[in-house]
Amino acid sequence: MMVVIITLAIVAAFFGLLLGYSAIRFRIEGDPVVDQIDALLPQTQCGQCTYAGCRPYAEAIAKGEADINQCPPGGEAVIIALADLLDVEAKPLNAEHGEEKESKTVVYIDESTCIGCTLCIQACPVDAILGAAKHMHTVIESECTGCDLCIPPCPVDCIHVKAVTPTLKSWKWHRPEGGYAAPRAS
């Protein structure tokens, strides 16, 4: 009897130590689920989801605090991807957070009106606005994520939205229309 107890105790202690060691040795820094969710989000950093950026939103989703349908820039595609990743039902975009844009947009500064107040520069989450105090500002279009966060702070309303037009490099084929047609009755 004692032999059995002691043997089991030794075995238990051995595995306990092994597990304890592995937990330290093979520790994963950060939360891999958050990284995976963050990788799917569009990184506009617009805050429409009510969180302070894409990563905080990803963390909130991972904790179960936020729903997967709060990201208007990502729209349907992101919701489906998140639903796939987290193995939950996809649902329509929550209208409280905004609507999905029909096409991607960027902003531009009407340079004749800009007074160089730097407020937009402070608002831009991705440092896509170039300028200095009392000097004209300009948007680096290729870096602009279209979050529109720079528009409200502008005291002279010189920031405007424009749609991104496809170029020879970025155009894509359209989806064939028609789909299934009911066989015509003859």
Next chain:
Amino acid sequence: MPHRGQADMSAIKKSNILKTGESTWSFHGGIKLPGHKDMSTKNPIGRVPSSDRYVIPLNQHMGAEGEVLVATGDNVLKGQMLAGPHGLISATVHSPVSGKVAEIAQHHFPHPSGLAGTCIVIENDHKDEWVKRNPIGDDYTNISSHKLRSIVRDAGIVGLGGATFPAAVKQTEVGIETLILNGVECEPYITCDDMLMRERADGIIKGAKIIAHIIKAEQCIIAIEDNKPEAIEAVTQAVSRDGSENITVQSVPTIYPSGGERQLIKIITGKEVPVNALPSDIHVLCHNVATSYAIYKAVFEDEPLISRIVTITGRGINSPQNLEVDIGTSIHDCIEYCGGYKNDARALIMGGPMMGLILNTDALPVIKATNCLLVSAGIDIRLPESEIHMPCIRCGKCVEVCPANLLPQQLYWFAADKDYDRAVDYNLFDCIECGCCAYVCPSQIPLVQYYRYAKSDIWEQERERKKSDIARQRHEDRLERLEKQKQEREARLKKKRDALAKNKNGRDKEMDKKKALIAEALARVNEKKSKQKTKAQNTENLTPEQQQKIKQADARRESMNNRENH
């Protein structure tokens, strides 16, 4: 290609799905199509008269747009380079005539997007003045591969079979054994390579020898479809005239798409180019015969690629013919030269009926990719965009004909459902968009259209992903920077506060010292003042009159002092 109604389907079942002949290897699938080729081979190659204005797009090839080397108003000579290559996969463009650069602006040109691109517009001065040329001629055998490749590159030569891949990029000299010249021209209606081989076979052979010299190939096989006996004859004669032993002409069975690079390599060598590999990985290089001819012209005449042979054909054109056309000539001029449109002309297609690009207007320039201008009449060619398709009935015909050995019907489901991961797993990107599957589909599903859509959507997602990675990085960098600035500010303030607190005692002492000094000084002043207030001397024994005067003077002084004080 006849319109495919119900009546046609049985014909497809019996004859279109063929096994290729025993003399060569064969590839999976393929279809036999009515050729319609004799329509445009009755007349020799013609030449469109030079026009006043040429529109040269910078983006005529696969890869990056060239870098403009001229400015508006510049005078240019025929054959002068207008744009240089920008990056590895890029090509130059040249002026087809001498004249003036009228403008460098956005113009429409044949492109599936229908978007405008940067074009250089040349106004012809009709003087036909060439730039200075230094033809190398037969001396090329003494020139290094590297130098010859740069000649090919500077001549703006791209694959003229339709893919327009810069030719020099393909010409690696490492481990190529076989050069295959592609004279198959398997798409219906197109005869530009056929006519080129009939009329200019010697140039093609010389070009082949130059390429073989560049890539150090041991043998060269010229593959021609067996529906072009005249071309086979002409090329065979040219080979025997040339006397080279390692050039052979091989006729291949007429089956679409035997002219596809990978399909032709399979037919000729029996080897399959692996997925994600290039022909060079199995020691083969494939060039179109027209590309070979262009290389001959570049080396023997120092003439860059400023013209090409274009087949103008179709039932909607009055007199179909092959023409040598300068790049940049208006398509409208070519059509007019061939007698214009017939009354029942319906659609203008650049390329063949299977893979061609439908053009909405003929006010576009001929580009390096323009091998054929096909004008359909009535319902002889099915235009996929305009039709509503029926559901897939899973008949599996598309699987039988797919020359790339794919499962078109599965790919269709995945593309339609946007299930791109699985589409890629099923090798969507190995699809060569030949259109066989859509041709045999009894439900008339525009399958290729779905694949193109899926491919470009995947590319877009990839671009978006890269962009969002950059945005994430920029955002993180910004947060880091703000945090750093905040910490720095706090550190600075803290340092200041500490410094203040530290100096307080010392400063108090200093203040005391200063106060003491001031007090001392004041005391000195007061002492001085009090010393000055000594009584006036020699004031004894004064007469009353004198005393009176002193009193008066004192009073005056006092009143003056009072006045001053007030």
